[in-house]
Amino acid sequence: AxxxxxxxxxxxxSEAASLELGCNYSYGGTVNLFWYVQYPGQHLxxxxxxxxxxxxxxxxxxxxxxxxxxxxxxxxxxxxxxxxDTAEYFCAVTSNTGGFKTIFGAGTRLFVKA
Amino acid sequence: xxxxxxxxxxxxxxxxNKKSLKCExxxxxxxxxxxxxxxxxxxxxxxxxxxKEQTENNSVPSRFSxxxxxxxxxxxxxxxxxxEDSALYLCASSQDLAGGPADTQYFxxxxxxxxx
Numbered sequence: 001a002x003x004x005x006x007x008x009x010x011x012x013x014s015e016a017a018s019l020e021l022g023c024n025y026s027y028g029g030t031v032n033l034f035w036y037v038q039y040p041g042q043h044l045x046x047x048x049x050x051x052x053x054x055x056x057x058x059x060x061x062x063x064x065x066x067x068x069x070x071x072x073x074x075x076x077x078x079x080x081x082x083x084x085d086t087a088e089y090f091c092a093v094t095s096n097t098g099g100f101k102t103i104f105g106a107g108t109r110l111f112v113k114a
Numbered sequence: 115x116x117x118x119x120x121x122x123x124x125x126x127x128x129x130x131n132k133k134s135l136k137c138e139x140x141x142x143x144x145x146x147x148x149x150x151x152x153x154x155x156x157x158x159x160x161x162x163x164x165x166k167e168q169t170e171n172n173s174v175p176s177r178f179s180x181x182x183x184x185x186x187x188x189x190x191x192x193x194x195x196x197x198e199d200s201a202l203y204l205c206a207s208s209q210d211l212a213g214g215p216a217d218t219q220y221f222x223x224x225x226x227x228x229x230x
Contacts, residue, residue, distance in 0.1 A: 103159075
């Protein structure tokens with residue numbers, strides 16, 4: 001069955017620490033990969049996405065993610081987090097096989113201490 | 115503001131009530147989605163519409179009834195719900211269906227539903 005796994009449900013970091021959130025997927029075919037973010041009290045919004053080309057994708061606010069096809073992974077990174085990065089982060093996958101579905105991971109709540 | 119609006123933002127209803135959730139997108143997108151977001155669970159896709167036609171029903175109970183009169187509006191009609199249906203219901207839209215080149219989804223703020 002198609003699935004998306006996010007390894008950490010809760011992460012607590014101090015400001016300026018580096019961040020890496022893991023995401024692995026189980027999917028056949030060509031995939032589109034996303035990270036969405038939900039800041040407190042706000043709606044879900046796109047952080048970055050991978051469709052094709054360079055597997056290292058840069059998004060907003062200094063975030064980046066690397067698609068490693070052989071590992072079925074799309075980990076999110078940021079070299080130095082800020083208090084304003086406190087949010088919930090969702091990895092998501094769509095595919096051209098398996099119907100018109102986007103499968104989301106369970107989410108990772110990040111809390112950054114000032 | 116993403117261009118996707120949802121009303122109401124909060125709804126409390128009894129198990130015998132009938133209510134409807136509304137979603138409107140101002141982005142000119144062709145696909146619209148309903149999701150259920152419960153605490154400690156992944157976002158669950160409920161329904162997908164493309165050009166007003168339903169393309170996915172993710173085994174959703176019949177007490178949830180979607181309606182898509184045009185590409186800009188999506189409704190979720192609710193009747194005889196259960197307390198476990200309490201959740202945040204999110205609407206989203208995208209230019210293309212999932213798997214297409216323009217399938218980035220834009221989400222509304224959600225309707226917080228409480229079933230008593």
